[in-house]
Amino acid sequence: MRYDVTIIGSGVGSLTAAALLAKRGLRVCVLEQAKYPGGCASSYKRQGYWFETGATTLVGLDAHMPLRYLLDETGINVPVQRLEPPMQVHLPDGQTVTRYGNLEQWITEAERVFGTYNQRAFWEHCYKVSQQVWRTSLQQQSFPFSNLEDVLLSGLRARPGQLMLLPKAFRTMEEVLRKYDLLQNQLFVDFVNEQLLITAQSYLPEVNELFGATALCYTLYNNYYVPGGLINLVKPLEQFILSKDSIIKYGREVMLVKSLRDGYRLETNRGSISSRFMISGIPLINTLQLFKEEQMQQRLKPYVLESGQLNGAFTMSLVLRAEEAKQVLHHQLHVPEGLPEIGSKSIFISFSHPEDKLRAPEGEMVASISTHVHHPQQCIIQNKTALEQAILQVLVQRGLFKRESIIRVQSATPGGWIFWTKRAYGAVGGYPQYRHIKPWQMKDARLDHRGAYLCGDTVYPGQGIPGVCLSGIIATNKLLQDHY
Structure with a gap:
């Protein structure tokens, strides 16, 4: 047929x-x-x-x-089911910052953890950019241009606010932090870098303002389970x-x-x-x-x-005894010393909802863990067990669960991604942003x-x-x- x-x-x-x-x-x-x-x-x-x-x-x-x-x-x-708050980030100095979905709540939290200096100005700016980007994305469905008709249609759909976004494609997020004099705040720089890695697959010097501001603000929109x-x-x-x-x-x-x-x-x-x-x-x-x-x-x-410009992932799936309901389901944990074998400096974990009996039976929950593997074709993980144990140790130390709560563990390297998804190199997350x-x-x-x-x-x-x-x-x- x-x-x-x-x-x-x-x-x-x-x-x-x-x-x-x-x-x-x-x-x-x-x-x-x-x-x-x-x-x-x-x-x-x-x-x-x-x-x-x-x-x-x-x-x-x-x-x-x-x-x-x-x-x-x-x-x-x-x-x-709407999640509020959407996420928590566990910083290298031991603090936990809660990424509230409400802009005012989030700014108050950011000022508590990172200091009051220019946090409000920075986040209000990023949120405004993100709103403009989302509005423009559905208005300009002929972008990027690849023929004359695209150009003509985009011109007909153009709005004044869209033109204001153009300079932001040439400015990196590093330059935005410099503008707000925030580069000297190392705790904040580390936070932004690891947040960008899970949303734009790259860091401050590479991610442009259009993508970066939008990526950093994804928790300020409704998050769902x-x-x-x-x-x-x-x-x-x-x-x-x-x-x-x-x-x-x-x-x-x-x-x-x-x-x-x-x-x-x-x-x-x-x-x-x-x-x-x-x-x-x-x-x-x-x-x-x-x-x-x-x-x-x-x-x-x-x-x-090619692989050297991409990220793969080491992933783990856990079955846990549900000893207490999780108020926040998504967590990012900073690991400044880097994980063995791969050197990744952050871990992301998501728990199943405590009311969700479809994914695990009463009294149990499942959790999904991922961490980046740069240049997945070259990064061959020799000791998967050692990496698993290092990740579990970080999660237990930061109080995400108790070791005795673990019922089952399974993990996959980028090679596993190639086997199951056929994706070249086992790459995940899309193309990273490069300036x-x-x-x-x-x-x-x-x-x-x-x-x-x-x-x-x-x-x-x-x-x-x-x-x-x-x-x-x-x-x-x-x-x-x-x-x-």
Whole structure:
């Protein structure tokens, strides 16, 4: 059977594009190599427990944000519980800072921990920038430009406030801290750096103000928990797609994409599928490997980042005795001395909600742990047990749980990510921000300017669930703009 659109992968970007295109009446076929939808924002079941695959935090449901747009366009409902406060950060000096969702509360907390000097001015500035960025992101769905029509449409949609954002693409977050005379506050600098690492995959000297201010303010928007895990964020999308005479085929790994005169043929491990259009929702380097045509190779190679520019992750999944309810589910812990084997200086842990009996039975809870592994292709973890024990020791010392509460531990290196997700190098979190790469220099949604498109976490914008969702919205918009 020939489809209107085939989509490779079933991550949030892919499912966003599939849902919006199916709503328009196009017959869509999503090809997923795994047995669950959601990619790096999903859940998996093991020995009766539901663990998060990758992402654990959910934002993007406020006004002017991508998930809100998607749900409003499709009428999909997702069961969520609002978290307040969203997160705590355990600093190297022993203090704990609570990232409240209310701006005034957060500024008061930041002043308590980091001192009153210029904290208010800095955070009010970042929050204002983040609001402008989110409003602009849905207004300017033709950005980055890759043809004249994009430029014309963006000009028609331009608003005065959007032009004020342009200089911020040239300024780094290090320069913003210098402007507010905060670089001498080392505790604050360390805090900002580790927060940027989990949201923008990079540090102050590299992250530009547009991405950085928005990344630092994600806890100032509504944060949610999905009962049963993030699989229940993507399942409603799956059900919507199937209800629109479209299909998702699991266990289908795409091996080759062949450009035809009137479309594309995708060779999979279980036969070939043809369509008029195609969207790749897998990483750019994996996408490049699917196309053998020299022209496509030359077109995409300049945008591909190698392992030395990327981050992988060492992840752990715990089953714990629920001795007391967790008031805050998400925690980042600073490890200034660095973890063995990988040198990472922070750990992120997310607990299941105490009322969630879908992921663990009464009296138990699950927890997901991750820490960055830079240059994952080169960083071979020789002693996984030693790294596990070092991470558990930090978590126990900071009072996140007691060692005797641990029922079960399992962990995965970047090699595990390659095995389960097929992602090149086991890279996670999207492309890091680098100051020499401006937003308009990032790969846009068009792959070949014929009928092939790209979404996911290695395309603009492609950071976190809201960014990946936005990438699916943009890919859909450009496909419809070009052909309908």
